[in-house]
Amino acid sequence: MHIIRIKNLTKRFPMGKGAFTALRNVSLNFAEGEFAGLIGPSGSGKTTLLNIIGSLDAPSDGSVEVLGQSIGALNAKEAARLRKENMGFIFQSYNLLQVHTVYENVEFPLLLLKFGADKRRKMVLDALEWVGLTDKEKSKPPQLSGGECQRVAIARAMVKRPAMVLADEPTANLDAANSHNILKTMEKLNRELKTTFVFATHDDKVINYLQRKIFLLDGRVDKDETIRPTTTGDHVARN
Amino acid sequence: MWLAIKLAYRNLIGAGLRTWLNVLVLSFSFVVIIWLKGVMTGWDHQAKTDMTNYEIGGGQYWHEAYDPFDPLSLYDSHAPIPEAVRAEVQAGDMEPMLFLQGHIFPQGRMMPAIIKGIKPDQSIFKLPAASLDTVTDAIPAFIGAMMATSSRLEVGDRTTIRWRDANGTFDAAEILITAIFHSNVPSAEAAQVYIPLEKLWDISLLEGEATVLTFRDSEAERAELSGWVLKPKKLLTKSVDDMIKTKNAGQSVLYGILLLLAMLAIFDTQVLSIFRRQKEIGTYIALGYTRKEVVGLFTVEGTMHAVLAAVVSAAYGLPFLAWQARVGWTMPIDASQFGMAMAQTLYPVYSVGLVISTVLILTVTTAIVSYVPSRKIAKMSPTEALRGKLQ
Incomplete structure (x- = not known):
């Protein structure tokens, strides 16, 4: 089952009097439970594609359907709801709320979903356990190492058990040991919770963990390889 | 909304010193505005x-010819007490007073004075009229503290009137000062000598006449x-209302400066926050927030x-305001020089309405000042914002 369907996607950004084309005629499908990566050098369009899948940006041409909803047709409220209910985000620089504790950071998506206090508490503790940070729940991000911050970000992305997690260069600020820890954690969550992970990366450490590698070059899909079957047993559709 | 309040609270508390500095400036405005308005009240x-x-x-x-700002009007501003109010006068619920222009000669100096005739047994005023009920070879008289200061007269002194x-x-004739009163009302004290009404009738040959009739029930x-002009209490205190209004207008500038300082701090914080x-x-x-929700x-x-x-204001302001209400605020300059009813020590009076209206005005102003820079968020690109790129 495909949870993301991208057809002839083009994205242009205004630049001076003309426009810069970040994505050209991209067509891709992602199945449920995939552990896939958009790989390419800077400027290849991977973050742009991730942002459009995440309904943070809209296509210029073509269509992107996420969980049956057309991204281009969503208004701000509908897009926000799609993100809130179905997506988790992991960023290169963690993007944690600096004045909130680890617990409050992880709890945030559940507050948006208006879950009750008891349910929230249980889900946050579960998420912190997944990433091995139960002893840090009262710490604030400035008191944590980079690796710990990224684990908090993973917990925040996963706590609501979303259908998909979009991770933009999640290991870019981490050393090798921390990167492997993070990736193992995400791989485990992908396996156990059947969450779809889509990465945007050019880090070899991440690439080695991917089950599917989509190489982008100058805004086009250059190569799309599947290394292993997805956790659900589906095989990844190829371009 | 509840979530926004919860998050906002966390963000503010988390921001630490920056928040508390703003809060202190704002709370100072709260307390000063409430205190100043309390003093006015x-x-x-x-x-x-x-x-x-x-x-x-x-x-x-008032007798129709009476003009308190024209001493010469006193020669003509008297008439017999009207028949219609005699019963009220008899019952003590209306006090006739006769005013006469005259002079006193304390220590050989000549000072103009309004001679006021008042009944010693009157009960409408808190004036020491009972002190006039004495047996003496001179005319018993009492004066206000202002008059006592300017004429250097004391109780027991005699002078010519x-x-x-x-x-x-x-x-x-000679008068004997039997009492000196303190009223905070310059127009009841300055250049005035109170003597028994019947004596004034007698010496002025104006038997049964009055200049002003004061009634008890407002x-x-x-x-x-x-032949008489009705002056209701509200009209007679209008000068106080006008003065308070003028003072309030003047103080609005101070409120404005305080508010401006507090709002500048909030505005600055908001702009800085957004960047x-x-x-x-x-x-x-x-x-999962929309941009509007972030705004x-x-x-x-x-x-x-x-x-x-x-x-915070409640924490330190309530004890301060309560203490002020008890001990009052003593003006550093002589209040009697203001020329109107004003005590040297003013005791602030606070009402629930005053506190609520001040809190509401400041909160609404803060909300507006917070909203104006926040609108910029509605125009931000979330993808650029995520990268921390200034927009």
């Missing part, structure tokens, strides 16, 4: 009470009297400064 209350007690009672009838009777003949319906917290704004949107969150966050300020 207290002054208004005190001035009207003193005027009622020492000068105007529940309202007055001169007046013109109904026929225009000058006459003089609420009762009053009829028009021919410094771009990534955070992007993160909120990525996690709401930042507005609530700014507005919450006012709420925290109200709490």
